[in-house]
Amino acid sequence: MKGITKFVIADILKNRIILFYALILGVFSWSIFSLEDNTSKGIMSLLNIILLTVPLVSIIFSNIYMYNSAEFIELLVSQPVKRSAIWTSLFIGLAVALNVSFLVGIGIPVLLFVPFMTGMTVIITGMMITTIFVSIAMLCSILMRDKARGIGLSIMLWLFLSLIYDGLVLFFMFQYADYPIEKPMAIFSALNPIDLARIQVLLQVDVAALMGYTGAIFKKMFGTMTGYLVSLILMLLWIVIPFLISIKLFNKKDL
Numbered sequence: 001m002k003g004i005t006k007f008v009i010a011d012i013l014k015n016r017i018i019l020f021y022a023l024i025l026g027v028f029s030w031s032i033f034s035l036e037d038n039t040s041k042g043i044m045s046l047l048n049i050i051l052l053t054v055p056l057v058s059i060i061f062s063n064i065y066m067y068n069s070a071e072f073i074e075l076l077v078s079q080p081v082k083r084s085a086i087w088t089s090l091f092i093g094l095a096v097a098l099n100v101s102f103l104v105g106i107g108i109p110v111l112l113f114v115p116f117m118t119g120m121t122v123i124i125t126g127m128m129i130t131t132i133f134v135s136i137a138m139l140c141s142i143l144m145r146d147k148a149r150g151i152g153l154s155i156m157l158w159l160f161l162s163l164i165y166d167g168l169v170l171f172f173m174f175q176y177a178d179y180p181i182e183k184p185m186a187i188f189s190a191l192n193p194i195d196l197a198r199i200q201v202l203l204q205v206d207v208a209a210l211m212g213y214t215g216a217i218f219k220k221m222f223g224t225m226t227g228y229l230v231s232l233i234l235m236l237l238w239i240v241i242p243f244l245i246s247i248k249l250f251n252k253k254d255l
Helices: 002-013 016-035 039-068 070-077 083-113 116-143 147-175 182-190 193-204 207-222 225-252
Strands: none
Touching: 002 016, 002 083, 016 039, 016 083, 039 070, 039 083, 039 116, 039 147, 039 193, 070 083, 083 116, 083 225, 116 147, 116 193, 116 225, 147 182, 147 193, 182 193, 193 225
């Protein structure tokens, strides 16, 4: 298992797309913090990249890598190695390689320009988002045998979690604006990993104070250490559940 994981990590880190991805993240991060004197505004600008670009690249790259590695996976399956070990090695390899790119591109400038606790929140959030979308991508690749359909499903899931879900929450908010819906809104936000990540970063830079009563609800629910741990557990579930489903399907799949 260790040998497969090391091979996957080395193979991905040599990929030009991953190197370009780390370079682009680095250019954006250094540019934002070099041009912006206000750290909070810099984090807000960087947050848009983390919540849109990072999950998109993670899910698309992981999906394509899984389809392109079909013959390699078939070769591994023919060896005396457990299928669960093969699938876990691929997952760890993808997650580690993409997180290394994230740390090089965004982690280093964040640690240099942002206060430690806020910076660590941004980094942990970005790494969790990366790993979540790797897990979702692997589930999509096992659900759809056809490459085009698998990539299409991945893009649709990214669109739903990144854009459509928030639109549905806003629609709900406007429809029931006359009712006390702040707590249901906070709960709905907790069901989306991208919204969870956004809330945690916003709370660190105190932007939630500008959001009125809703911001107060978010701060009450997620601003404490207990709330932070709950949000981390929810994000971990977004990693574990799709991965466990995918590994179960992989064990039964006829290659």
